[in-house]
Amino acid sequence: MQRYFLQTDSNERVSVKGDDFHHMIRVMRMKEGDSFLSVFQDNKSAICKIEEISNDSLTASVVEWELNSTEMPVRITIVSGLPKGDKLESIIQKGTELGATEFIPFKATRSIVKWDDKKAHKKIERFEKIAKEAAEQSHRRTIPFISEPKTLKQILQTVPSNAVKLVAFEEEAKQGESSQFKEELQKVQNGDHIMMIFGPEGGLTEEEVHELKNHDFISCGLGPRILRTETAPLYALAAISYELELKR
Amino acid sequence: MQRYFLQTDSNERVSVKGDDFHHMIRVMRMKEGDSFLSVFQDNKSAICKIEEISNDSLTASVVEWELNSTEMPVRITIVSGLPKGDKLESIIQKGTELGATEFIPFKATRSIVKWDDKKAHKKIERFEKIAKEAAEQSHRRTIPFISEPKTLKQILQTVPSNAVKLVAFEEEAKQGESSQFKEELQKVQNGDHIMMIFGPEGGLTEEEVHELKNHDFISCGLGPRILRTETAPLYALAAISYELELKR
Structure with a gap:
């Protein structure tokens, strides 16, 4: 699943614009209902589902928070x-x-x-x-x-x-x-x-x-x-x- | 020091021909008295000194055998x-x-x-x-x-x-x-x-x-x-x- 580093803190609802929006919709051709992994600025990460796509942004909601860390302990x-x-x-x-x-x-x-x-x-x-x-x-x-x-x-x-x-x-x-x-x-x-x-x-x-x-x-x-x-x-x-x- | 894998077993006197000779004399411009590291086919290695250079080969003698292995133990x-x-x-x-x-x-x-x-x-x-x-x-x-x-x-x-x-x-x-x-x-x-x-x-x-x-x-x-x-x-x-x- 495609992973995106988003410029916001973690939240149950996510808004995506700019480059990441472009990559999801224009490059990956994602549609409403598709899922992606998002990593927030507070280092939490979650599987999100796209709910609504407009001309220059989309909204998604968190489906499941990731619990296992992939970061070094130091x-x-x-x-x-x-x-x-x-x-x-x-x-x-x-x-x-x-x-x-x-x-x-x-x-x-x-x-x-x-x-x-x-x-x-x-x-x-x-x-x-x-x-x-x-x-x-x-x-x-x-x-x-x-x-x-x-x-x-x-x-x-x-x-x-x-x-x-x-x-x-x-x-x-x-x-x-x-x-x-x-x-x-x-x-x-x-x-x-x-x-x-x-x-x-x-x-x-x-x-x-x-x-x-x-x-x-x-x-x-x-x-x-x-x-x-x-x-x-x-x-x-x-x-x-x-x-x-x-x-x- | 330049290291060469030679196609002979270890010996106190070494003869070098072909590609390695070419590299030593034509590329590295080594002269009589210069030293190089040679690794023999039986995996022993030594510092050697060039004694005589002819048109298409050289002879060298072992100055010091290498004792520390650089090979994995497995x-x-x-x-x-x-x-x-x-x-x-x-x-x-x-x-x-x-x-x-x-x-x-x-x-x-x-x-x-x-x-x-x-x-x-x-x-x-x-x-x-x-x-x-x-x-x-x-x-x-x-x-x-x-x-x-x-x-x-x-x-x-x-x-x-x-x-x-x-x-x-x-x-x-x-x-x-x-x-x-x-x-x-x-x-x-x-x-x-x-x-x-x-x-x-x-x-x-x-x-x-x-x-x-x-x-x-x-x-x-x-x-x-x-x-x-x-x-x-x-x-x-x-x-x-x-x-x-x-x-x-």
Whole structure:
């Protein structure tokens, strides 16, 4: 069933206009009596039935509220060293499916790509669209937030004080570090906020890792193989889901 | 350091010809005294130093054997319902990074793509190249095997008798099944063989899942979100690595 993120709080009766109306009626050719899934701004979701269609809006009523959450039990901020090409799109699309809460593009020392402000605005709009579509497709209740690109200094200024702070550092993996990530995840409680930083293609510099460690970030290996910059966040998100969402 | 899969068993002295010779000397412009990483057919790997370069071959000697394995402690066969577009390339590239041993493209009921035999041969060659490059990049010692596309019947005829047999079924995830995958992974021993089956875009049919269950495949959910056909195998591989390779 098609899922729509509506711009209103939850209510037994729903009014739909604009893009979502266009998609339902013009693209999906829905008729009165058809059903869709709506996710409201307060993150509640329900199956709704179309009752009346006018020229530019429709009204629907809630048939059944969804009770099982599809959201991670923790907030997860993925900080990605700005990569080349369309890799950030791939991180955002698949990272949304895998449950991330927020993405921060990170102007790392070894990031080759630079965004000017004009370009950044357009790119973020595009990323927001990718995140929305991936959230709908994977049946999520929230759309991840896409931040503007930030420097390390800006990132360090905005770290939530109670966050679980992790940095994926491939040199740790090469040297056989294989316990920190699991150790930290096993201490995580529902409702916690995990912030995890990943380097761009060339990796993080020693200075960046040093600075992060000074700010209490814990350096983790993600297994013995060297993962690409666009694969490492997906490994981390899948592992977090496996640890926290699958029961033993 | 550049990594090469050589077509010989391990030896203190190495002779390199053909494509690898071409890549080292013509592409990478290596000189006598330069070093590279070589992985031998018996899966041993070593840092080697070039001693002599002739017109069409070079000789090198082992400087140091690699001791830490980058291979998963289990064999993992990923069976992927034939997806559309270049998704299988993405599964093979990232699945190789994440440690898979073998990929079997699966002619599922809902697979829209059909391969004729001629096309299959060319595609498999291309996939083998992608797997080789991903294995080199991620510092693996073995290159995953790419099978020809198989029907469900053919797959069931070749399941190793002692394999841990899993099938990712999104209906289980939707209904909140969240314990089988972890339960099975926690029973796995080093050296075991895990075979895991994933549907194409439209998912597996009830009949396919029924047939698999009749052959002792265990149906698992991979968390509460609906994962795309190209994301689910990556979730599974990351979770297997997290469970078996990261220490607690």
